Amino acid sequence: MRFRKTLSVVLLLCLMLTFFTSCKKGENSPTESETESIPLERQAVKNKVKFEKYITEINLPYAFVDWPYLCGDKLYFCAAEKGSFVRFKNIVGCYDLKTKETAVLYEMTGGNLDIQRLCANEKYLVWLSMAESGETAFYLMELESGGVKKIYDGNRPFYSVNPCLAGESLYFIEHREKEDGTLCAAVAKIDLASGAKSEIAKLNYAGTINGQLHENEGYLIWTDVLKDSAFYFVYNTSTGGTVSYRAKHPYAGYALFGKGLIVGAEYEDEKLESKKIRIFHAASGEDLVYEDTADERFFRFAGRFLATVCNMPLLYKIEDGKLRLLGELPSKFGFNRIYGGDGEVMVFLEAQDSDTDYSEEFLARDKKVFILDLSRIK
Structure with a gap:
């Protein structure tokens, strides 16, 4: 009987200890925070970072500026001269962050050619031009010599292609028409030293959602449909290896890859109306x-x-496999596109009212470009 009383007292003490410990942990101990979701509508956000500390503002003396790309201390861009009332960007320019000088590297001639994509590394500069007829072509500049040559013009007309530079190779998604008029696509690679083109993968599904290739830290990502299932494909440009990951829905696109995470849009059917x-x-x-x-x-x-x-x-940082919200990006940034460069950097054009795109005041003033140095954010 005495043993039972002692046991009851011990059990009661254990229960009380467990209760108070759990209460204390719930009130005072930090719990592992979940990934912060992406808001579906505008809401108040408390910034954890003073973005102004990490922004470099540049003024470029052109009527139009687009596709800025930062490589080291050089900001490459395409532009149209002041006095131009037609929005064809036929100039390839460079701004040196050290000397603060702007230079024209190359000017496209021979009709209304518009430069629509641009990327660079320490050795090469590549851009895509499109003519009024819709014909597109890749041009390669060797930065040491300044020499320029056309390296590819076989893409389907009016298809704007996103070039990705990695080492000595250029990657992109190629669109062609078969003899029967149907569209076929493939992930293509051009060896910049030899000019030889090869295919990494043929695509079964060729649509707007997977028409662009994306690169981050030496990895490429694209999407495709295999046997009524969508897949993400991650390609290592150093090893040439490809790994596939199944999507939840029959169609997927607009894919990005970074630090082990995949970002993508997924769709219920080919109409692409219901999207996640x-x-x-x-x-x-x-x-x-x-x-x-x-x-x-x-x-x-x-x-x-x-x-x-x-x-x-919004800007997020990946920490321990989770998304940490750093804050809302400055309103002076234009958000039609987010541009990039080598390493942890993002580049933005200035915000503007679309109704003033062709006003005399807009065409006459310099254009602002903002470089956000993410590598300095702890």
Whole structure:
């Protein structure tokens, strides 16, 4: 009987200890925070970073500026001269952050040619031009010599292609028409030293959602459909290896990859009307974000950082496999596109009222470009 009383007292003490310990942990101990979701509508956001500390502002003396790309201390861009009332950007320019000088590297001639994509590394500068006829071509500049040559013009007319430079190779998604008029596509590679073109993968599905290739830290990502299932494909440009990851829905696109995470838009059917933004761990398939979205296109990776402007302009940092919201990006940035460069950097054009695009005041003034150095954000 005495033993039973003693046992009862011990059990009661253990229960009380467990209760008070759990209460104390719930009130005072930090718990592991979940990934912060991407807002579906504008809301108040408390910034954890003073973005102005990490911004470099540049003024460029042109009527139009587009596709800025930062490589080291050089900001490359395409532009149209002041006095031009037609929005064809036929100039390839460079701004030196050290000397603060602007130079014209190359000027496209021979008709209304518009430069629509641009990327660079320490050795090469590549851009895509499109003529009024819709014909496109890649041009390669060797930065040491300044020599320029056309390296590819076989893409389907009016298809704007996103070039990705990695080492001595240029990667892009090639669109061609078969003899029967149907469209076929493939992930293509051009060896810049020899000019030889090869195919990394043929695509079964060729649509707007997977028409662009994206690169981050030496990895490429694209999407395709195999046997009624959508897949993400991550390609290592150093090893040539490809790993595939199954999507939840029959169609997927607008894919990005960074630090083991995949960002993509997924769709219920070929109409592409019902769409979800999905951010998940590639290795485990665990979803961090899985939400309805109005616009699936506006994301960008830069190393450990992910920016989105699909609902409001926000910057996240990837820490321990989770998304940490750093804050809302400055309103002076233009968010039609997020541009990039080598390493942890994002580049923005200035915000503007679309109604003033062709006003005399707009054409006459210099254009602002903002460089956000993410590598300095702790």
